[in-house]
Amino acid sequence: MQEFWEGQSGHKYGPESPQRKNMIKQVDRTIGYLRQRIKESGLESNLNLIITSDHGMETVIKTNEIHIKSVKNFTFKDIQFELLDYGPNGLLLPKEGKLEHVYSVLKNAHPNLHVYKKADFPRRFHYANHPRITPLLLYSDPGYVQFNKGEHGFDNEAMNMKTIFRAVGPAFKQGLVVEPFESVNVYALLCELLGITPEPHDGSLDAVKPIAVLSCLGSLRVPGSSTRNVWRDEEGHGS
Template structure:
């Protein structure tokens, strides 16, 4: 065997060796204080919402930092699953927060979104979010309204946290500024290293009035003013040189087909009856789960699978693998989704939103934003689209912490960073090793 072939074999052996995908502890950053990180999520901010509204502050972030053309969220494109992907780097089937609602197929308990935020066993399901990983490595963290940020994980909670109330007014701009002030105090007086901050808009407005409505445009302008207030606050608190700021979202928003002649209504499908179903999770946008009664699965599947051209029904094991969703024990034996723009009506036609999400994450209306600025980020860079699953690895690099095992890749978003802002490491990332192997193979 000639020498290049030997090198190829060595590299490939390293790739295939057990543990070769294990996280690498990233040390060796330039000396000095560690930079802090603020992750801000504006729920339901679609990737193109800045194109029909004047957004000078988001535009300034793009000029002075990094802007992605768009970011692809995880499927299922709901608030809790997508937010948990951002802080764990895992696809939904691997972190287990598979819905906005807690549910138990045995007890038939179903809890709404706000109640689910406080159910520890729903979130603490084996995956450690970045708050806990950072604290285990000596940092202090905080979560302000961020989904999953106010419970404990393996006995540990974020250093500081706030949880929104069930009747919380998502659109109160004065409260938004007060929340920013609190977060600034956390980063300065409380010396937190990582804070996640959540705003429930423009999602709520998009649901109520639709993504093309003037009300949504007004809310995007409010978001932009808040970004300006936030960046001014960072400057006033002398954090500009030591704080990296990421502004993103969980998913986009799409106009609901409310007047269509072909609505997806399960209660109107002739061969289907809810008497064959033990448990259902329906009437929550374009997705549904069913647990058929014993011995009725094939009957229910046959009744629904080809009953409507806009409804797609699968056995759990046959659900499209590209979604990275169905492989978790919490998923029921039958699950379904509808075409973009169509929601699934269960026992009654009760959904009245003008805007909705939860659709296929490849639908452009589900794509969302990513902006970043700070001492570690390059300036004036427009990045190609990427998946949200990679943001976790980026945040770990920014905080110089060793990540948990995850589905992201440390090399995907590294080009967003200035040279020298993250340490080099060996072995190189898997894609880098593959590249070396391919180059060497050409010499054989």
């Protein structure tokens, strides 16, 4: 199941807006209904439920926008291809012979804008090593963007970019709060639960071992009568 209205309200009104908070309440009611129906259907002992999302959201600082087109000595006439029209990230393909000029005029254009050549882009983003990525990459600090009230796609180490992970079912320990782990590991976990051979990926089952029932490791999809559940509330407390 995917619920996207909460994200849309964050983009339109901002992540701290009353509209988004009301939408979160609606999502909470939906999850409550789902868990109640699971219980009434007698599925608690053999159904694993995971609740997570693909990212957090940051409030946009509209009073200090980054306008690339206003940078001194920069012109889009030097650009063969650009992707700058949405969010905090940007891709630029300068015309032949213009790479160094474009890089030099943009790299110090704004204190909250970071401009990198492809080879220098931080490796922790796992992003630039692909032939479709352009020679110049841009990203802004959390909150600095040209469009929208709320946005995502900022540095994933920023707290507001982090998301939640809640799980309940026979494959998970009960009342457990663990250290944060990267969302890329959820894919490996889901494949193990479903008995699916995963495609090549950057995740690891080792990262999610602390949340799993030990007897289920290596065969998480097989429920056992002695397994326990994990659930955490909005503040992350176990129950």
